[in-house]
Amino acid sequence: KYGVGMACNFYEGYLMIVIPSDGGKFGGFIQNIEAFESREGVVVPVKKLFIVITKSLYSPPDLQLFNKTNRDDLAMLEACSVRIGGISKSLDDLEKDIAGVKNRSYKNCAYRIYRPSGLPVSLVAECATPLHTLYKVIENKELYGDLGEVNVDEVCADFCTTLKNILARSSECRDRVELVYYDDTDPESNLADVLLDRIRQLE
Amino acid sequence: KYGVGMACNFYEGYLMIVIPSDGGKFGGFIQNIEAFESREGVVVPVKKLFIVITKSLYSPPDLQLFNKTNRDDLAMLEACSVRIGGISKSLDDLEKDIAGVKNRSYKNCAYRIYRPSGLPVSLVAECATPLHTLYKVIENKELYGDLGEVNVDEVCADFCTTLKNILARSSECRDRVELVYYDDTDPESNLADVLLDRIRQLE
Numbered sequence: 077k078y079g080v081g082m083a084c085n086f087y088e089g090y091l092m093i094v095i096p097s098d099g100g101k102f103g104g105f106i107q108n109i110e111a112f113e114s115r116e117g118v119v120v121p122v123k124k125l126f127i128v129i130t131k132s133l134y135s136p137p138d139l140q141l142f143n144k145t146n147r148d149d150l151a152m153l154e155a156c157s158v159r160i161g162g163i164s165k166s167l168d169d170l171e172k173d174i175a176g177v178k179n180r181s182y183k184n185c186a187y188r189i190y191r192p193s194g195l196p197v198s199l200v201a202e203c204a205t206p207l208h209t210l211y212k213v214i215e216n217k218e219l220y221g222d223l224g225e226v227n228v229d230e231v232c233a234d235f236c237t238t239l240k241n242i243l244a245r246s247s248e249c250r251d252r253v254e255l256v257y258y259d260d261t262d263p264e265s266n267l268a269d270v271l272l273d274r275i276r277q278l279e
Numbered sequence: 280k281y282g283v284g285m286a287c288n289f290y291e292g293y294l295m296i297v298i299p300s301d302g303g304k305f306g307g308f309i310q311n312i313e314a315f316e317s318r319e320g321v322v323v324p325v326k327k328l329f330i331v332i333t334k335s336l337y338s339p340p341d342l343q344l345f346n347k348t349n350r351d352d353l354a355m356l357e358a359c360s361v362r363i364g365g366i367s368k369s370l371d372d373l374e375k376d377i378a379g380v381k382n383r384s385y386k387n388c389a390y391r392i393y394r395p396s397g398l399p400v401s402l403v404a405e406c407a408t409p410l411h412t413l414y415k416v417i418e419n420k421e422l423y424g425d426l427g428e429v430n431v432d433e434v435c436a437d438f439c440t441t442l443k444n445i446l447a448r449s450s451e452c453r454d455r456v457e458l459v460y461y462d463d464t465d466p467e468s469n470l471a472d473v474l475l476d477r478i479r480q481l482e
């Protein structure tokens with residue numbers, strides 16, 4: 077039930093805020109990407125939110141930390157830095173009053189994949205934050221005592237399955253979110269290439 | 280287990296980010312309040328994060344929506360508006376790279392309580408966001424099917440108990456977070472007064 081609850085909260089408390097238009101100032105995720113495209117003069121071929129789910133559940137602060145060092149024969153990720161002189165170089169953030177927190181800010185991150193041959197490819201990606209938080213909960217077992225006694229694989233499997241089912245039934249978010257599994261424990265696996273493959277399948 | 284997981288995620292993914300100093304640019308919650316005090320020329324008598332837990336689990340975007348209309352004989356809440364000309368009139372936000380999201384922004388909201396007699400009292404408060412998200416999940420039962428079949432009172436009770444236990448064991452957050460129960464279904468109960476009473480107990 078832990079994983080099921082995490083998926084419900086992630087959908088209701090995040091995806092349902094950043095993906096659909098709010099009928100007001102926020103035109104929705106796709107419009108947000110289109111504004112980014114015209115502002116930065118780039119093309120985002122697949123306008124979806126790519127959510128990276130790692131095998132270890134560890135999620136680094138910046139996806140470029142998954143790049144293989146000293147391998148310029150491989151594709152690599154680079155974050156579009158978020159703000160230069162007040163202008164967002166990534167997606168615009170969305171500000172909303174939520175549960176007493178005025179102007180809570182939600183922002184997605186645009187990344188560029190540089191390929192050894194071929195033009196760079198842009199996409200919007202991040203890790204599954206609830207799984208990262210779970211990772212930190214597991215790490216902190218002494219604090220949580222037997223609360224920390226979770227079957228991690230079960231929670232993760234429940235989270236992914238539940239999220240897929242909810243997305244399939246959601247008119248607002250169906251086809252807007254792409255779950256990408258990445259085995260970060262496999263030295264041969266390069267996230268940038270995993271993402272490129274998925275983009276090719278979806279284009 | 281849903282409520283237990285929610286409390287662990289809330290502590291690990293939020294309280295542990297906004298309360299302690301990060302040993303770097305962010306000096307921690309108390310320092311954040313002190314900077315707010317000197318910037319705005321106000322006093323915050325109790326430097327804790329007040330988390331309001333409502334009976335219905337409903338959490339309005341702005342706590343001032345709990346004020347009783349047409350009752351200027353009662354104390355009332357007003358949010359310190361977040362930004363005027365680029366200067367934060369509430370607490371400064373904290374920006375951190377989290378799980379692939381660059382510069383994710385965390386901000387707490389300062390409120391002022393205006394009393395019919397006596398000077399205004401400032402505090403930092405918000406609702407328990409995970410319970411608000413749960414409220415929305417329950418509302419959306421058709422989407423979640425039998426996932427939405429949660430015993431709400433049980434989840435809420437688990438959340439509060441687990442959070443209290445974690446906070447008691449947490450060196451970083453112990454005594455920094457104050458859980459405040461508010462019966463929003465009782466027309467006689469005024470949140471501003473409930474908060475004032477708690478502040479008096481803690482001063």
Ligand SMILES: Nc1nc(=O)c2ncn([C@@H]3O[C@@H]4COP(=O)(O)O[C@H]5[C@@H](O)[C@H](n6cnc7c(N)ncnc76)O[C@@H]5COP(=O)(O)O[C@@H]3[C@@H]4O)c2[nH]1
Binds near residue numbers: 177
């Ligand atoms: N990538 C990403 N960017 C976001 O802005 C964001 N906001 C929420 N989430 C994830 O969605 C889900 C539902 O969020 P909710 O607000 O109910 O709980 C949140 C909320 O109660 C609290 N919290 C986190 N960030 C903030 C914040 N900035 N202000 C107030 N509360 C916060 O701590 C809980 C756990 O947060 P995360 O562990 O980061 O993941 C959340 C969660 O899995 C996000 N995920």
